[in-house]
Amino acid sequence: MSDNIYLPKMGRIIDVNSEVEGARAIKTFRVEFVNGDGFDHECGQCAMLSVFGKGESMISIASSPLIKEYKQFSIMRVGRVTTAIHDMEIGDVIGVRGPYGNNFPVEDWKGKNLIFIGxxxxxxxxxxxxxxxxxxxxxxxxxxxxxxxxxxxxxxxAKELEKLRGDAEVHLSIDSExxxxxxxxxxxxxxxxxxxPSPKNAIAITCGPPIMIKFVIQNLKGAGFEDTQIYTTIENKMKCGIxxxxxxxxxxDYVCTKGPVYSWADLKELPQEY
Ligand SMILES: Cc1cc2nc3c(=O)[nH]c(=O)nc-3n(C[C@H](O)[C@H](O)[C@H](O)COP(=O)(O)OP(=O)(O)OC[C@H]3O[C@@H](n4cnc5c(N)ncnc54)[C@H](O)[C@@H]3O)c2cc1C
Ligand code: FES
Structure with missing residues (x-):
C-alpha cells in the first residue's frame, strides 16, 4: 500500500499569509509533514496538493530546498481545488505528493550573475x-x-522583497501609475x-504570464543573451504528474517529467503549443 505512487503524504498547514486580495487572490501556505513523513526537493520542482473531496492541483514548491522545516506554496484562487485550499486554515491537513518535474541547474550557476524576472x-x-x-x-x-x-x-x-534589497538589486513595477x-x-x-541587464556571465530566469515571458525573452535576446542563458518554466495542465x-x-515531452523547467534553447525546439 505504501508503494502507491498516487498516495499523498500528509502535511499540516503551519502558516497562511494573504498576499493579494480580490478576484485573483493569492495566499502563501507553509506546510510541515506529519508522522515524520516527507521528501526533499530541488529548485523548480512541484508537488500535487490534494484536498479531500475536491481534487488535486499541481503547485510549485516556493521555498528553498535548504529549508527543511516546511514547504511553501503560493496559490492563486482560480477554481475548485485552489478555492478549497484558500479556505483552509492553520492546523488543517492537506495531501502532498511529489516532488515532481526537473529542476533549475542552480549548482551550475555558482559564480554567475543571476537575473530573475517575474x-x-x-x-x-x-x-x-x-x-x-x-x-x-x-x-x-x-x-x-x-x-x-x-x-x-x-x-x-512584498515584505520579503523589501528585505531582499540587502542582498539583491530589486526593481518592482506596476502596469499603470x-x-x-x-x-x-x-x-x-x-x-x-x-x-x-548585461548578459556577461549571467543567467536570466523568467516566470509569469505567457505574454510577459514572450516579450521578456525578446528583450533579453535583443540585449545579447544567448538561448542557453535564459530559463523559464511552463505550466501545462497536469493530472498524474508522473x-x-x-x-x-x-x-x-511530458512536461510533468521533462519539465517544467526549460532553457530557451530547449523550449524553442518544442512545437509552439505550450
Ligand atoms: C508545473 C505547474 C506549476 C504550477 N504552480 C502553481 C503555483 O505555484 N501557484 C498557483 O497558483 N498555480 C500553479 N499552477 C497552476 C495550478 O495547478 C492550477 O491553477 C490549478 O490546478 C487550478 O485548479 P482548480 O481546481 O482551482 O481550477 P479548475 O477549477 O480546474 O480551473 C479553473 C480555471 O483555471 C484554468 N486552469 C487550470 N489549471 C491550469 C493550468 N495549469 N494553467 C492554466 N490554467 C489552468 C482552467 O482552465 C479554468 O479556466 C501550476 C501548474 C503547473 C502545471
Ligand atoms: S500529467 Fe500525466 S503525463 Fe504529465
Missing part, C-alpha cells in the same frame, strides 16, 4: 532559487530581481529593457 504569481516558482542564492550569497555574483504586478495591491512577497508608487510604471518587459496520463504533453 510577473504576478510567477514569482513563486523562482523564489526557491532567490532564497537559495541569498542563503549561499558568497557562491553567486550579482543578484537582480525584476518583479511586477498589475497594481501595487497585486505585488506578492498610482499615487504613492515610486518605482517603475509599465509592463515587466519594459522595466527590463529600461534597466538593460508521465502516465498524457495530459501535459507538448510534442514528444
Amino acid at each position: 510577473g504576478g504569481c510567477g514569482l513563486a516558482p523562482i523564489w526557491p532559487i532567490i532564497q537559495t542564492a541569498v542563503l549561499q550569497r558568497k557562491d553567486f555574483k550579482d543578484i537582480t530581481v525584476f518583479y511586477g504586478g498589475r497594481s501595487s495591491r497585486d505585488i506578492m512577497y 498610482e499615487e504613492g508608487w515610486n518605482e517603475f510604471c509599465g509592463f515587466v518587459p519594459t522595466n527590463v529593457m529600461d534597466k538593460s 508521465g502516465k496520463c498524457g495530459r501535459c504533453n507538448v510534442g514528444k
